Amino acid sequence: MKEIVIANLSMDFSLRIVNLYKYLCNEKNEYVMSKQLLRCGTSIGANIAESEHAQSTADFITKLYIALKEANETKYWLTLLEKADYMTAKEFESISKDLRIIIGTLVNTIKKTKE
Numbered sequence: 001m002k003e004i005v006i007a008n009l010s011m012d013f014s015l016r017i018v019n020l021y022k023y024l025c026n027e028k029n030e031y032v033m034s035k036q037l038l039r040c041g042t043s044i045g046a047n048i049a050e051s052e053h054a055q056s057t058a059d060f061i062t063k064l065y066i067a068l069k070e071a072n073e074t075k076y077w078l079t080l081l082e083k084a085d086y087m088t089a090k091e092f093e094s095i096s097k098d099l100r101i102i103i104g105t106l107v108n109t110i111k112k113t114k115e
Contacts, residue, residue: 005105006048006102006105006106006109007045007048007049007052009098009101009102009105010044010045010048010049010067010102011045012098013041013044013045013095013098013099013102014041014042014044014045016095016098017037017038017041017042017074017095018038018042020034020037020041020087020095021034021035021037021038024037024081024086028086030081030086033077033080033081033084033086034081034086036073036077037074037077037078037081040070040071040073040074040077041070041074041077043066043067043070044067044070044071044074044102045067047063047064047066047067047070048063048064048067048106050063051063051064051067057113060113061110061113061114064106064109064110064113065110067106068103068106068107068110071099071102071103071106072103074099075096075099075103078092078095078096078099079092
């Protein structure tokens with residue numbers, strides 16, 4: 001059940017990242033940081049999707065750890081974009097809230113799977 005929740009959260013987040021990428025390119029003419037954000041932000045969901053068909057519990061945990069690392073990188077790029085004035089504080093907080101939920105869910109799922 002947790003896997004379905006995190007898969008849905010990460011898909012919705014990926015769509016937000018894609019839309020943010022389009023906005024940054026089309027409205028702000030920012031192409032370098034936004035591309036990095038697109039790659040890591042959508043990679044979270046891709047790794048979670050891969051975990052659904054993991055070969056073992058260890059493989060499942062590894063995929064979720066990779067998703068967690070991508071989430072932390074995403075947090076970095078979002079913070080940098082906000083500090084560089086490519087995003088407003090309100091925009092940053094909105095998407096960061098979603099990311100915090102994903103990170104928390106990943107951490108909890110990894111922890112419970114290890115037990």
